[in-house]
Amino acid sequence: xxxxxxxxxxxxxxxxxxxxxxxxxxxxxxxxxxxxxxxxxxxxxxxxxxxxxxxxxxxxxxxxxxxxxxxxxxxxxxxxxxxxxxxxxxxxxxxxxxxxxxxxxxxxxxxxxxxxxxxxxxxxxxxxxxxxxxxxxxxxxxxxxxxxxxxxxxxxxxxxxxxxxxxxxxxxxxxxxxxxxxxxxxxxxxxxxxxxxxxx
Numbered sequence: 096x097x098x099x100x101x102x103x104x105x106x107x108x109x110x111x112x113x114x115x116x117x118x119x120x121x122x123x124x125x126x127x128x129x130x131x132x133x134x135x136x137x138x139x140x141x142x143x144x145x146x147x148x149x150x151x152x153x154x155x156x157x158x159x160x161x162x163x164x165x166x167x168x169x170x171x172x173x174x175x176x177x178x179x180x181x182x183x184x185x186x187x188x189x190x191x192x193x194x195x196x197x198x199x200x201x202x203x204x205x206x207x208x209x210x211x212x213x214x215x216x217x218x219x220x221x222x223x224x225x226x227x228x229x230x231x232x233x234x235x236x237x238x239x240x241x242x243x244x245x246x247x248x249x250x251x252x253x254x255x256x257x258x259x260x261x262x263x264x265x266x267x268x269x270x271x272x273x274x275x276x277x278x279x280x281x282x283x284x285x286x287x288x289x290x291x292x293x294x295x
Contacts, residue, residue, distance in 0.1 A: 210240070
């Protein structure tokens with residue numbers, strides 16, 4: 096493998112976790128100056144998921160995240176040529192590529208697909224349907240898709256990636272879900288001392 100590609104998976108994982116931190120923050124709180132934190136949380140959570148899934152695939156080999164490669168004229172494929180001429184796989188292809196390369200099934204694939212559509216509405220039109228609570232959808236996505244995924248991959252917990260993590264608690268999350276007549280246990284998780292415990 097080209098030495099330039101050796102740290103790709105690790106760098107992607109760290110970037111994805113950084114995006115997750117911002118998604119948690121913007122979904123859980125509001126800002127008095129910027130009223131778009133909820134919409135930003137959707138974009139950041141989707142960005143985090145995409146990078147984290149690609150990071151797991153890249154652990155097998157970094158080139159597996161690409162759909163299109165640059166022309167290879169010798170026995171060396173540089174990182175720069177991938178930046179300039181490569182094309183990575185699209186959002187909709189991520190679950191299948193993940194399974195094909197790692198034998199892992201993305202948890203709650205239906206939530207992943209729906210969230211991708213919500214992300215697209217914000218990314219391309221700057222708007223969401225009036226009946227959609229973007230913050231709630233982000234939290235649902237983080238704790239039913241990203242959290243079980245990063246736990247299976249790296250034994251990490253999504254709740255640990257929040258700027259003011261000591262204030263993000265099961266009580267706060269359950270308050271939001273209660274307002275929507277839901278409960279966090281609907282997503283198969285219980286948060287206990289900042290740790291996720293799966294329940295069947």
